[in-house]
Amino acid sequence: MSHVLEVQNLRISFPSGQSRVYPVDGVSFWLNRGETLALVGESGCGKSLTSLALLQLVPAPGRIEPGSAIQLGDMDVLALRGEALRQIRGRRIGMIFQDPMTSLNPVFTVGDQIVEGIHAHFKISRTAARDRALHLLQEVGIPDPVERLKAYPHQLSGGMRQRVMIAIALAAEPEILVADEPTTALDVTVQAQILEVLDRLRASRGMAVLLITHDLGIVAGRADRVAVMYAGQIIEEAPTEQLFAQPSHPYTQGLFASVPRISGPLRRLTPIRGTVPAPSAWPSGCRFRPRCPQAFDKSEQEPPMLPIGPDHVMRCWLADTPRIVAADERTR
Amino acid sequence: MTPALTALQEAWRKPQGRAGAALLLVVVVSAVVGPWFLPDPLAQPDILAGSRPPGLGHPFGTDQLSRDILARVVAGARVSLSVALLAVGLSATIGAAVGLISGYLGGLVDAGLMRLVDGALAIPRLFILLLVLAVWERVPLLALVILIGATGWFATSRLVRGEVLRLREETYVRAAEALGAARRHIILRHLLPNTLGPLLVAATLGVGDVILLEAGLSFLGLGVQPPTPSWGSMVLDSREVLVSAPWAGIFPGLAIVITVLSANLFGDALRDAVDPRSA
Numbered sequence: 001m002s003h004v005l006e007v008q009n010l011r012i013s014f015p016s017g018q019s020r021v022y023p024v025d026g027v028s029f030w031l032n033r034g035e036t037l038a039l040v041g042e043s044g045c046g047k048s049l050t051s052l053a054l055l056q057l058v059p060a061p062g063r064i065e066p067g068s069a070i071q072l073g074d075m076d077v078l079a080l081r082g083e084a085l086r087q088i089r090g091r092r093i094g095m096i097f098q099d100p101m102t103s104l105n106p107v108f109t110v111g112d113q114i115v116e117g118i119h120a121h122f123k124i125s126r127t128a129a130r131d132r133a134l135h136l137l138q139e140v141g142i143p144d145p146v147e148r149l150k151a152y153p154h155q156l157s158g159g160m161r162q163r164v165m166i167a168i169a170l171a172a173e174p175e176i177l178v179a180d181e182p183t184t185a186l187d188v189t190v191q192a193q194i195l196e197v198l199d200r201l202r203a204s205r206g207m208a209v210l211l212i213t214h215d216l217g218i219v220a221g222r223a224d225r226v227a228v229m230y231a232g233q234i235i236e237e238a239p240t241e242q243l244f245a246q247p248s249h250p251y252t253q254g255l256f257a258s259v260p261r262i263s264g265p266l267r268r269l270t271p272i273r274g275t276v277p278a279p280s281a282w283p284s285g286c287r288f289r290p291r292c293p294q295a296f297d298k299s300e301q302e303p304p305m306l307p308i309g310p311d312h313v314m315r316c317w318l319a320d321t322p323r324i325v326a327a328d329e330r331t332r
Numbered sequence: 333m334t335p336a337l338t339a340l341q342e343a344w345r346k347p348q349g350r351a352g353a354a355l356l357l358v359v360v361v362s363a364v365v366g367p368w369f370l371p372d373p374l375a376q377p378d379i380l381a382g383s384r385p386p387g388l389g390h391p392f393g394t395d396q397l398s399r400d401i402l403a404r405v406v407a408g409a410r411v412s413l414s415v416a417l418l419a420v421g422l423s424a425t426i427g428a429a430v431g432l433i434s435g436y437l438g439g440l441v442d443a444g445l446m447r448l449v450d451g452a453l454a455i456p457r458l459f460i461l462l463l464v465l466a467v468w469e470r471v472p473l474l475a476l477v478i479l480i481g482a483t484g485w486f487a488t489s490r491l492v493r494g495e496v497l498r499l500r501e502e503t504y505v506r507a508a509e510a511l512g513a514a515r516r517h518i519i520l521r522h523l524l525p526n527t528l529g530p531l532l533v534a535a536t537l538g539v540g541d542v543i544l545l546e547a548g549l550s551f552l553g554l555g556v557q558p559p560t561p562s563w564g565s566m567v568l569d570s571r572e573v574l575v576s577a578p579w580a581g582i583f584p585g586l587a588i589v590i591t592v593l594s595a596n597l598f599g600d601a602l603r604d605a606v607d608p609r610s611a
Contacts, residue, residue: 055510059501060438089512096507103503107525116521120512168511 004208005031005054005072005093005176011065012049012058014279021279022065024049025232031176036202036209038219038240040255041229044276047212050229051178054210055089056080072176091121094174098181100161104153110137110164111149117171136167140197159190166197170205177202178210183218195222216259220244225311228252231276231287234305238312249314250292286316294318336528342605349601355594359587363409371400373407373561386579393579395569401580404561405587411562412591415477416542422481424488424535428527431492432519436500446493452486458545465554476555480542488534495527529606536599540592547588563588 012024024046031037041047052058054070056077070077072092080088097103104113114133115126122129130149137145140163153161162182169177179198183191195218202209211223219226219240227237228249236249247253254272261267274291283289285300292299298317306319313319343349367373386393392401434445460483465471471479499505499522508518543563549555550564558565563584570581 052506057506057509086512086514089510091512095510097503099503103507105504105508105522105526108521116508116513116517117511120514120517165507168507172512 002033003030003071004033005070005210007050007054008069008071010050010053010068010070012046012053012062012068013065014062016280023062023232023279024053025282027229027232027234029227029234029237031208031210032224033175033208034202034206035224036199036211036222038211038213038223038226039229039234040213040216040219040226042214042276044278045229046232046279047229048180051095051180051210051212054093054176054178055095056085057089087121090117090169090174091172092174093176093178094169094172095178096162096165096169096180096182099185100158100165101185103165104161106153108152109149110151110153110156114149114164114168114171117168121172132171133167136170137164139170139201140164140167141193142167157190158186159193162186162190162194163197166194166201170201173205174207176208176210178212180212181214182211184213184215191218198222216255228255231282232279233287233315235288235316236312236314237305238309242309242312246309246312248308248312248319249288249316250294250318251288252314254291254293288316336525336532339529339532339602339605343598343601346601346604348597349605352594352597352599352601355590356598359409359591359594360413362406363413366406367403367410370403370406373399373403374559385577392583393577395566395580396573396577401566401583404566405563405583408561408563408566408584409587409591411473411556411560412543412546412588415473415480415546415556416539418477419480419484419542419546420535420538422478423484423538424531425485426482427485427488427534428492428524428531430485430489431494432496432523432527434489435493435496436515436519436523442493445489449486449489452483457483458548461545461549462552462554465549470557471554473556473560476546476549480545484538484542488531488538491530491534492527495530496523499523499526533599533603533606536595536602540595540599543588543592543595 007030008028010024010027011022013020013022027046027050029037029039039047039050049058049062053064053068054077056064058064064078068078072088075088077088104110111130111133114136115129118124118129118132133149134145137148142148142160142163148156148160153164156164177198182198183194186194198209198211199222201207211219213219223240225237226240226243227234228243228251229235230251236243236247236252243252247256251272254270257270258272260269272291277283277290284302286292286295286303289295289299296317301317303315303317305313305315306317307313308319344353384390384394390400390402392405394400395404430445430449434442461479464479468475505518505522508522513521546555546562547564547567550562551568553565553568555564556562566584567581570577570584574581
């Protein structure tokens with residue numbers, strides 16, 4: 001399979017006093033055509049920054065460190081500047097953001113904003129652009145699209161706005177769609193609809209989707225693969241079914257143990273103790289070590305990505321030792 | 333355009349906003365249509381008669397050159413208002429442009445422009461104007477407009493820059509960037525319309541300032557040059573007859589007060605509408 005996007009050793013730094021901190025520290029992943037990769041992690045783990053870096057949108061004073069590589073097809077994204085960079089934004093990689101309430105400009109109608117996305121990349125007449133906008137609204141499942149084109153953002157519900165955001169992101173027909181917490185700000189009933197729309201579009205357009213979320217619940221059944229992030233690094237990656245069947249990194253196990261389950265035996269929820277440390281206070285060795293119930297002497301050295309099964313890797317020394325314990329056994 | 337429009341509507345709903353707007357409207361309308369119904373403000377029909385008090389033929393009286401004061405106040409309104417509107421328009425435009433560029437581009441451009449503004453703000457505006465006008469005898473009206481406009485944009489540019497710094501963090505600006513929108517497009521379509529509210533407030537309050545400034549300069553004989561009537565120079569001319577013919581100074585003075593007051597009332601109401609916290 002060909003990778004449409006490949007990220008290698010992505011490091012993003014911010015100045016902090018005299019030194020620099022690295023909220024994203026050596027992230028690597030790839031995306032195949034037509035697949036959904038879920039990037040899962042708590043707030044502050046660096047997943048949003050990672051997504052912004054794909055379009056060189058890391059806010060100042062942050063910067064992408066030399067040595068990082070983002071390969072889009074045969075294009076080196078990090079080498080792009082100015083007009084060449086603008087050409088891939090929206091056109092090759094589209095992006096939707098967490099909060100549909102603030103992602104739309106309050107001053108312009110929905111139609112204007114979709115047309116804006118079309119005109120950023122295609123030189124077509126206003127009427128033709130309007131027609132396409134109408135078509136896009138239908139595609140994302142907005143009822144009465146002719147009327148909605150003339151609506152201002154404040155006249156739409158959250159779910160409708162997020163649909164509009166998706167329509168805008170699709171305006172220039174990108175091959176990759178990055179969805180940064182697309183459903184976090186929405187009601188649960190609307191969440192499912194939005195995910196449905198994303199999945200349908202991925203299938204019909206053959207798009208690759210990078211789904212960024214803190215919610216393991218929306219990953220199941222939607223994503224082909226899952227990468228779990230902790231403290232600026234990907235700490236476990238596997239095909240979705242494999243990860244749900246056998247979460248292996250103690251952090252991933254902790255995530256599952258802290259999510260309530262509807263079926264299966266009744267059990268206590270076990271929160272992960274402590275909180276994610278700030279990027280300036282990341283421990284040496286394994287970054288999860290201070291919070292890890294299974295930490296051992298080797299955790300003081302930084303673990304590399306180690307294979308533990310077919311397509312299943314994790315950043316934990318337990319992969320090398322027979323000390324692996326299934327999550328259920330431990331929490332019973 | 334909607335935020336600016338809503339602000340106007342809300343300002344109109346407040347009593348002081350409505351009073352200010354109504355008074356301003358009276359001044360503007362009389363400045364526009366008044367001269368058609370009034371005598372020539374430059375005519376000196378009876379120069380030997382001297383100054384006459386308000387009466388039937390001349391509701392505001394005449395000045396020592398027998399010119400009709402009402403006609404001159406109205407003609408002066410034309411001058412003062414056009415100078416104020418043009419100068420404020422100019423400074424709002426420059427201020428908005430500098431603020432947008434400075435705020436959006438950031439970095440060295442921002443640092444350079446803002447240090448320039450800091451420096452300019454440290455020099456009193458009146459001082460710069462007096463310096464230029466003292467050297468430039470009989471300054472043409474257009475030059476006066478440009479001078480006032482070019483020295484009035486510093487605070488506006490800071491205001492707009494501040495707004496842009498806030499707006500730049502809005503998701504829709506980032507979303508537009510992620511869409512591949514050009515910088516110029518982002519500045520003109522996403523940032524400018526959302527700064528129009530505060531810009532309008534600054535401009536409205538600026539009108540009052542500029543009218544006062546122009547009147548002050550004309551009073552010093554440095555602004556609008558005779559025989560073109562202006563409120564400031566009318567007050568200047570009335571100085572010698574202030575006791576014998578007070579109407580020659582009272583009416584142009586009143587015109588200044590009413591216009592500036594109404595512009596400020598309306599500007600304050602606008603500001604409350606744009607930023608309810610400042611109320």
